[in-house]
Amino acid sequence: MRSQGDLLAERLRVIGVDQRGALRSDPLPATPRLLPDLLVSDFEALRARLRIGSWAVLGHSAGGGYALRYVTSHAGAVRAVIFDCPCWDADMTDRHRLPVVARRLEELGQLADAERCRELAAKAGRLSFSDETKQAMQALGSSYMEQFFHDPDSAADFADMLAGSGFTQEQWQRGNSHWPLLAAMYESVLGLLPRVRRPALLLRGQDDLVAAPGMLAAFAADVPGGLVRTFPESGHFAYLEEPKAYCATVTEFVLAHAE
Secondary structure (H helix, E strand, O other): OOOOHHHHOOOOOOOOOOOOOOOOOOOOOOOOOOOHHHHHHHHHHHHHHOOOOOEEEEEEOHHHHHHHHHHHHOHHHEEEEEEEOOOOOHHHHHHHHHHHHHHHHHHOOOHHHHHHHHHHHOOOOOOOHHHOHHHHHHHHHHHHHHHHOOOOOHHHHHHHHHHOOOOOHHHHHHHHHHOHHHHHOOOOOHHHHHHOOOOEEEEEEOOOOOOOHHHHHHHHHHOOOOEEEEEOOOOOOHHHHOHHHHHHHHHHHHHHOOO
């Protein structure tokens, strides 16, 4: 919202959702248990509360999974859906990312850390949250965020944007309540793609490591008429690295399917 909200709002009505328990939302209560389907029901309740007949839905990264769950369970409420660098299967994402991180760790001389990443990438059976792949990749230390950008220097811009957001430390820490959702990301939702019956657009940065090739292939095979837009000078955050092109692409797609 900080990088795209005003740009998109020049021609669209934009609603940014702080998920329950995060940022401006109230701290997460002890019950009910936080699950992806609970967030999906929140989005639908918000639509009804705002008396919106139907809307276009955009989900980035993990949000791409929630958007897929939403469009396939509330199709009548969705006019179009945009998946931005979605993570639909964290096992697939990790196996794509881990070798890249391993090469970077080798360049930094961290050979044992690099070997650990390669071991995880080659693990028999599916990876899970308990394999602690993120912790293995965080051996990159201060270079960790650079893997998410086309231009490594953009990682510093991203950090500055977060620092200047105006949120308190307590508000940021509320996001820790969403850690249980990471386990659910290892449950593939690729099987939902054939049930997408609304105009769909997949956005990706050329250097994005989250939307793995297998996910792109599944989208192309299983979503009739699904469109893919690649941003050549972006990684995982095209909305930050190529903001004008990103805004134009989203705006044109939404308006093409708006009433």
